Amino acid sequence: MQLPHGNKAILGNKIESYCLNIYHEKGKHKAILFDAKLGITIDNAYILKEALLSAAIREKVKIVKENDYGIHYNMKFILQTNVGESLILVGWIIRRGETFPRLTNCYPVKK
Structure with missing residues (x-):
């Protein structure tokens, strides 16, 4: 299935404050992988942002769970x-009472 309302996806500050932040206690591991595997750092974060927004429209997702916070989706893309x-x-979530997906997490596979 496609990500519902993928054309309205919001990345928030998750990319800069977490996924590409080498100073974040947990995010730094993702930041190191993004740099080593793809050459993506905070300085060229637009590459990842554009890829995520494009993927939100075109890639398939799988519903992982539904809870009090909303519906959680997982996606994979190259x-x-x-x-x-x-x-x-x-990872994406569409929160209860909202109609657009929000980025919750993203990282490159270690292999």
Whole structure:
């Protein structure tokens, strides 16, 4: 299935404050992988942002769970840059009372 309202997806500050932040206690591991595998850092975060927004429209998702917070979706897609290629795992949520998906997490596969 497609991500409902994927064309209205919101990334928030998750990319800069977590996924590409080498100073974040947990996010730094993702930041290191993004840099090593794809050459994506906070300085060129637009590459990841554009890929995520595009994927929100075109890629398939799977419902992981539904809880008091909303409906959680997982997505996988391949991201290729001049540095390399990696499978990217992405989490989205559509919160109760909202009609648009929000990014909850994303990271490249370690392999």
